[in-house]
Structure formats: C-alpha cells, structure tokens
Amino acid sequence: MGKFDLAVSLIPLGGVTEVGKNMLAIECGDDIVVVDSGVKFPEEEQLGIDLVIPDITYLLQNRERVRGILLTHGHEDHIGALPFVLKDLNVPVYGTKLTLGLVESKLEEHGMVKQVDLRLINPDQKLRLGSFQVEFFRINHSIPDGVGLAITTPAGLIVHSGDFKLDQTPVDGRVAEFHKIAAYGTRGVLAFICDSTNIGREAMTPSEKVVGETFDRIFRNASQRIIVATFASHVHRVQQVINAAVKYGRKVAVVGRSMLNVVDVASRLGYLQIPPKTLVEVDEIDRLPREKVVILATGSQGEPMAALTRMATHSHRQVTIEEGDTVIISATPIPGNEQLVARTINNLFRTGADVIYKEVALVHVSGHAGQEEIKLMLNMLRPKYVIPFHGEHTHQAVFAEVAAKVGIPRENVFIANIGDRIELSHQGGRIAGKVPSGRVFIDGLGIGDVGNIVLRDRLHLAEEGIVIVVVTINKDTGAVLAGPDLISRGFVFVRESAELMNQAREKTVQALEKCQQQQITEWSIIKSAIRDELGQFIQVKTQRRPVILPIIMEI
Template sequence: MPSTLRIIPLGGLGEIGKNMIAIEYKNDIIVIDAGLMFPESDMLGINAILPDYSYLKDKRDKVRALLLTHGHEDHVGAIPHFLEDINVPVYGTKLTIGLVEVKLREAKLLKNAQLNIIQSGDKFQIGPFKIEPFHVTHSIPDCVGFGITTPVGLIVHTGDYKFDHTPPYGEPPDFAKLAEFSKRGVLCLLADSTNATRPGWTKSEKRVGEAFEDVFREAKGRIIVATFASLISRVQQVAEMAQKYGRKLAITGRSMRDNTKMARRLGFLNIPDDLLIDIEQVSNLPPHKVVVMATGSQGEPTAVMGRLARGRHHRLRVQEGDTIVFSAYPIPGNEESVYRIINMLFRRGANVLYEGVANVHVSGHASQEEMKLMINLVRPKFLVPVHGELRHLKEHARLAMDMGIPEKNIAVVENGTPLELTRHSLEIKPRLPGGYVFVDGTEVGEVVWSVMREREELAQSGFFMALVGLSKKGNLSGTPEFVSRGFVDMKRADELLEGAKETIANVISMHGRNPDKLEKKLEDALSRYLYGETGKRPFVKVVLK
C-alpha cells in the first residue's frame, strides 16, 4: 500500500514571488522552481527575498532534482543561492536553462552546476516520480507545466500560464496533453492563481504587437522601452518594429544585454546584426532613428530607468520628445516606486506610456474564465491554488467550488503549510517554522526583522548620538558632544542641545556613582526629552568615554 505524498509550499503561496514547491514521497524529494521576490518599499537596504527552504536543508540528501517551469525571476532568481546550499540536477527548457546559465556564470557557479535541457512532450524518471513537461503559453517563450506521476496518483502543476490561442512566438497551449491527463485521472491540480480576481479572459500577447505598431508609427523622437530583462518575446517585438520603421536598436542594462546575447545564440531572438547599435552610438543618430530597450520597469533606483529619471545615466539622457514605454505591470509592492519614476520622466519632458493609458503590456496569467477552463480540462479530485496572495488563493477556491469541486477537496494554504495526499484524502498539516530570507548585499539570511525595524526607525526619525565623558568618581567630565543625522538641523538646534546637556547632567548627578546601566538610563532620559521637545522619536545612542 503506497505511503502518503507530501506537498510542501516553500514560496509563492500567500504572496506574489519567490515560487518554490517541494513534493516528497518517502526518501525522495523533487522541487519545482526557485524564485526570488522583490522587496517592498519599507524593506530598506534589501536587494531581494528568497524562499525559506530550511526544510530542504535538513533533508538535502533526499532532494533529487530541481524542475523549472520558465525563466522569470520569481521562478529562477534564487537558483544561485539554492545550488550553493543544495547542488542537485536542474531540469528546464532550452531558454530557461539559457537564462539560468547567465545567472550561474555571473555567480561563478556554472562549472559545478548539473543543467539538463528538457522539452514539452518528454518523459523521464526521477526516483519514484515520472515527469512529463507540457507546453503552456505565458509572457515568455518556452514555458512548461509538469505532469508528475507519483505512487499515490497524478499531480499536475500548471506553472504560470494563460490560454493564448494566438501567441506571437511558439505554439498555442497543449490542450491535448491536459485532456490526456484528465483521462488518466488527476489526483491533484496545483494551479496559478495570480489573476483569480480578474473576470473574463486575458488578452493575447499579440495585442502588445499591435500597440507597439501605434507607438512606432506616431513617435517623432526616440523610443525607450522598459521591461523585464528576461522578457525575451518583448525584445523580439520591439526589434521587429524597429526594423519595420527604420530605427536602430540599442539595449542597455547588463542583465538584458546578457539575456539578449544568449537568446540570439540559442535561436529565440531573430535580430540582424546591423539592426543593433551600442548605447554610446545613440547620440550620433537622429532621434527618430533610435529605439532603446532598458531595464528598470519596476522602479528599481539603480536600474536604467531609475538612473534616467534622476539624470544619472552616464551614456543616456531623457530629451524633450522622447516616448518612454513601460511594458510591464508593477509587481505588488512596487507601485509607488514605478509611478514615482514615471512622474520624474514626465518632468524631464518625456511622453510616458504605461498600463492604464496604453495597451503596451498584457498579463501573462490566466483570468477567471481560463482558470475555469483549466479545471474543466483537467478535472482534478483535489485542488491547491498556488502563486498568489491569500485573496487570490481564496478567490480561486471559490471559482473551483462553483465548478463543482467540493470545499473539502480544496486546500487554501500559505507558505510552510504541508499537505498530505493519499488516493482518497487531502489533509492540511501544522505549519512549519519559517519566514523571509533577506538578501542584503553579500549577506544572505543574516538580516532579521529586528534589524529591519531598526532601519525603519532610523528612516522615519533619524538618530541622535551623545558622547559623554565620565570621571572615575562618576561625575560628568567635560561637555557632551552630539552627532545626529536625519533628525534635526544641528546648526539651528542650540536650544535643543542645551536641554540635552541638562538632561545628561541631571541623570549623571543621580546615577553617576552607579555606572551599571547608566548608558541605558541616559538613553531613556534623552528619548523622553527629545520626544517632548520635538514630537519625534529618533534612535538614541549614548557612548560613555
């Protein structure tokens, strides 16, 4: 009699980003995707957030493989970190592996990586799991979902998908394979929930090409297109428009240049050599003869669009008459940064097109009617909504119940909550300990929430430091010195500083002969004083000397 199958969501459930799911049977584990998440605006100093895969570190000798659905950052961005900890064979399509190679080469990990190219229609065995990748359409080419035959039953993972009948590149979705899975009987469907709150059908990527036709026909000056570095299909669409309208194409942003070079080598981009120019050559051509593709569509301050908006790009400047296109939706949490960049570009004289004012981007995720169609095609016994905030997962569950799946057969869970499957049951187990793993410069996992709260406190009210001399007898020695940043203008704070000196003198006169905890008493007293005088609570530090 088969044992239970465990499904452990480690990222992407209850949030948008850092997708990772582990499937475990006895002594064998396979992992699907290893993505990262972009930090929210209040996560100061953080570069990225990784899934918490501590569960896998404790069982690393049981992890057999990492399967990749496609090459977007929220599915492959954590791979360099993951392989440093758990170096297992990686399976992905030709383009996905190409994008991963770029990352691993940069991280100096490519030499030891075990990369395996697969394609839709393949069948291969990993331990007790028979893997069948199937073609899906998304906003990037060469995407797959996975049919996984386990000793307990057939699991189908959709990956990111939409039912695009007219994709500009590649084939339509593999409806026949989904129907075949249904005939064999699907125990559990793990399905993309990102657009569960959007009624209707998601527009085809072909619509973006039509919108770009209008942009290129009407623009009198330069065109600058911002998108994700991995959005290869958008690069091809822009290249085709550039060729049609007699413009040269420059690509700026290291990650986008590297990905473009790789995709051309593998045959996923068809761009003539004479169409491409270096970014330094842009200023030598008339504005109506140039189009630039750039990174920074998510408002990242150090990416190309962020530097352009602030006038800090050393090879490119925004000019009056430029048309700038943001061909990407803001990732949840990035909206404020994106719209700030857009406003700054408007101030520099550009005409900016973005979601809501032009059809220059469409979602790569299924809307409600496509989700219903997926359920009808696959007809699973159990459903686990994945890839979405809790509100998306809940709405996906409601749609499934409308389609006839009993509520008891649907598991709405968040990261770290294991599921146990048998042929006849789905059980939700207690949540495992875990949380966010912050990437802070070169440090991974070293920054914890207490540090984040300190950074937030510093950002809101600044800091105030007092250097206080103390004699051997416990008396105040000399005049206290003060250092402050982000709190008050020290040149105009004479009265405030005099009061701070008095506060220090009073505390030392009372407690100076008992130096234990004197620093803490001084800090508490200064905090109360400064709040009373200014209504602000800076981070206060006292150093006795």
C-alpha cells in the same frame, strides 16, 4: 492501512500568500522533488534588503532525499534564488534550454557554473526521479520555453501549471499542449497546483500579439526617438519591439545590464531573431538621426537605479530624453511598485516626452491566465484537489470561488500558507502540520544575517533618526571627565535646534550626576539611565522617539 499511509505531501516553501519566491516541495516516501527556486523583491519597510529568498531549512534537514529541482520557466521569481540555494543544496537542476541559459548566466555571476549540475529537458521527454515520474507540457507565458509539470507519484498524479496563459496566437507560434493536458484529465489527477495571479480578471487574457499591433501603430506615428521599457525577461515583447524597429527602419540600442544579458542569451540560443546590423551600441545613437533610433531599456517598475528612471531624471550617462521623444512603458506595476512607476511617469512628462503606458494604450498584456482560462484547465484536468499558488490571500479566496463554479468542492481547495504540509491521497486530504519555513534576507554578501530585529532598527532610524551621546568617565569614581557631547543625525538640524540640544545635554548631565551620587560605575546601568532620561525629555519636547546611542569611554 490508514487513509494517509500512501499519501503525497505538497509543501509550499514560497509562492503562496505572496507573489514571488516560488518554491514547492513534493514529498512521497523517501523522495522529494522541488519545483522552482525564486526570489521576491523587498517590501518598502525592508530597508537595505536586496532580495528575499525561501527558507530551505526543511530541505537541508532532508538533503539526502532531495532528487532535484525542476524549473518551470526563467523568471526571477522562479530561478533567482538558485545561486543561494545551490550553495547549500547542490542537487541536479532540470529546465528547458532558455531557462537553463538564464540560470547559467546567473550562476556565472556568482562563480558557480562549474559546480552545478544543470540538466536540459524538452517537453516531450519523461524523467525518473526516485519514485517520481515527471512529464512536461508546453504552456504560454510572458517568456518562451515555459512548461507545466505532470508528476506521477505512488499516491497519484500531481499537475503543476507553472505560470501560464492560454494564448491562441503566441508570438512564437507554439500554443499550449492541450492534448497532453486533456490526457492527464483522462488518467485522473489527484491534485492541480494552479497559477492564481490573474484570477481577478473574469475574461481570458489577451494574446501577446495585440501588443505588437499597438507597437506598430506607435512606431508608425513617432517622429523622434522611441524608448521602450519592459521586463528584461519578456523575450516575446522584446521580439516585437525589434520587429517594429526593423519595419520602420530604426536601429535598436539596448540599455540596462539585465536587458543586455537576456538579449544576449535569448539571441544566442535562437529565441530572439535579430536581423544583422539592427543592434547598435548605446554610445552610437547620438550619431544617428533621432527618428531612426529605438532604445530598449530596463526600468518599467520605476526601480531607482534602472535605466529609464535615470533617463527620466537626467542622470543617465549616455541617454537624455528630450521633448518630442516617445516613451513606452510596456509593463504593469508589480504590487508595491505603483508609487515608483507613477513618479517615473511624472518625471518623463516633465521632460516633454510623449509617455504611453498601460492606462492609455494596449502596450501590455498579462502573462497569467484569467478566470475563463483557469476554468478551462480545471474542466480538462478534473482534479480531486486544487492548490492555488502564485498569489496572495485575495487571489486564493477568489480562486476557491471560481473552482466551485466548475464543481470542485470548497473543502477540496487548499488555501495554503508557507510551510503547510498538505497531505493528499485518493481517500482524503488534510493540512498535517507545518515544516520549518519562512524568508531569508539577502543584504549585500550576507545571506540570512539580517533578521527582523535589524530591520526594526533600520526602520526606527529611518523614521526617527539617532542621537549619539559621547561621554568620558573615571572608571573608579564614575566622575565625568569630558562631555557629554550630543551628535544628531536624522533627528533635528543641530544649528537650528541649539536650545533643544543644550537642554538635552543638561538632562544627560543630570542622569550622569545621579549615577555618580549612587556610586554606579557599571556601563550598562549608566547607558540605560542616559537613554531613559534623554528619551523622556525628547518625547515631551518633540513627540519623537529617536534612537539614543550612549558611548561611554573610561579612563
């Protein structure tokens, strides 16, 4: 028997070399289980894209072997792709109560909830999926009901941390299940897939409760309205806002669709404790004294259409921020959102509000483990191999250095790319090629119909603008019957650039005359001639390269 005859393959379809769209396939023999199914939000140059999801081509090619999808927790980067994935891969989905509650709400929006097989788990049960036995252990994160996974395979035990921190004083009192984690280490762990998001922080991540202490101090001193923006899914943070509001006799209004949805699901399932008559509708707040109101809003990432962003620009229908209000931005910018958040903070200061954010007060702590917590997990589990996930190249490289400090050889830390097949056994480990993988863009109702070529055209249009050339020709002789007329959008303002546009028109006429002299009547050749002549002229005159779109009509 060869050293890889009895091996397990770990195949990241997302969540490595990036933060977002987490998805991992675990394959052994005839069985595949999938861990998480998340989205990633578009990057700045991905114009018009709503969401980015993993490419599941490999799972579709092996659909009869996929035994189910295991969810670690209810954040968008772990569950957000489910409505799109389950349309083509309708397998059972396993998760804890709050996680499935958020999934169900998401599926209802897509009209899919009755077609999907959602199966509730609790951290104390064991699950048999083909040749895999799955166990769960409670971890702490910035959303309740998160779990890690211990998956026994024919090749050995695989432990997946989920997103985690080791909070000794969690808001809900449920500490991580250290005894289970230590027991897995005693049994022997073949591979540990570990959250690396906060690997750059040397110390342990502070407890979520310290944010509640900061809230208490701010609420005690605030003299007018308090507006708190945070991630909608951060249920423990929302609970602490509600606790402070109740303590200081304030009513709470919830603003923003995602925030309303999470508050509804979490309170209905018992994860949010809200005393009666604490919540009020947003249209009631103007009838209450300003010092008796707290507004809980989305927009901590500066999203253009989110509630806080619109409040900051006085474009929100129901809420206007006034001088003397206190605004708390209880989050840290996701990489890529820094400018949006800075712009929102700047606009809030313009209103005269007292703005409190992470740099000036402890109003946010991470939900991800720092180096010391990761070292503790590595020492408890003592895995043979480690795969850092939920991080970019930098996170992965630093993780390898940290793992070496606790005695894990550098060659046993796999720095994976999306689509890598990491093949492991107790005899050895290797990257054994790649599977079909990548990213799929969601644009409106379209799934995957926008690719790199379309995005390149959108970027070109956004940066350089467009010049449309409309001309009518005789289909037999090629003679110009009308035009050419030039229409510009995003290139120059026509009224102020009349001379340039007239010269451009003359160049277009010259190109058409050359075609007529050569008796060229083929559309594609005429269009190419117009693009070449006009593009060269505009480049020389303006040092710009707008999209040139000839439209030829034949009579």
